[in-house]
Amino acid sequence: MDTTRDAVIDCLGTIPDRPDPAVETVSVTAADGFERRLLEYDVEPGERVRAYLLVPDDVDGDRPGILAVHPHAGEFGVGKSDPSGLSDTESYHYGVELCRRGHVVCCPDLLCFEDRCPSERERATGAAPTGADYEKFVAMDYLLRGSSLQAKYLSDLVVALDVLEGHDLTDPDALGVVGHSLGGQEAAWLSWFDDRVAAAVVSSGTAQLAAVQRERITHNFALYVPGLLTVGDAADVLADVAPTPLLVTHGTEDDIFPPESVRALAGDVSAAYAEAGAPERFETLFFDGGHEFPADVRSSAYDWVDRWLGR
Secondary structure, eight states, rough: OHHHHHHHHHHHHHOOOOOOOOOEEEEEEOSSSEEEEEEEEEETEEEEEEEEEEETTTTSSEEEEEEEEEEOOOOOSSSSTTTTTTTSGGGGOOHHHHHHTTTEEEOOOOTTTTSSSSOOOHHHHHOOOOHHHHHHHHHHHHTTTTTOOOHHHHHHHHHHHHHHOOOOOOOOEEEEEEETHHHHHHHHHHHOOTTTTEEEEEEOOOHHHHHHTTTTTOOGGGGTTHHHHOOOHHHHHHTTTTTEEEEEEEEETOSSSSSHHHHHHHHHHHHHHTTTOOGEEEEEEESSSOOOHHHHHHHHHHHHHHHHHHH
């Protein structure tokens, strides 16, 4: 597995330098049962971003810390606002729901979303592409420079994990990641890349890429890691997550990640967990539905997180 891991890392390309985040709190807002804190920190030297930190009321320290990674949905104006409960899509408010179960939750923006897309002035004057065109431009720019959008997403999420790990309210040995769709894709990659992840939930965010290509399904640009299919596939990445606890949820009618491919992937990953002596640490939850994260599935996902992070 080490040979495959090294090959996948080579496919990702150059990974940006990891800075001291130099975290600052911009504002604090009281919400129902928790505080929503707007943080600002460095993800690279010279690149500063914002994220919401959700802190339960009456927190006494040593709580599990969760990264709640937002979906794509073609809504580039919305990123961290989805899991932090500020968007109109309640099924994406999983950061708030996790916080209300006692977790400290960090909700960052991925590049190209919300605060990390071109400014209103740039969009109005045509000084920068917008929406999917901006995502495409950024992805192609990373390729030209020997990297990839996936490498950038990983780098930024590692720093977000640094922010959680270093917070005085979190238990650094109980860090998890939960995400839906693009967020699920990133939860899968981060759990593979960073050993600090102690539990992960991938909601509608993975499948064998060979099947995605066979079905001619187009995706977010971070999915396309140069050369990945020459050294392996998504199953190889997730198999290498073992023995970290990992839950994959998926709708039987999902038209973005082919369900039969997810079942095949799950078989390979399950075998890897059994070989690692931890078969109970990998589960799949298939449900009747499409590309979604329904309330009952979210509840099961939170139970999984609580089980492995000690809540």
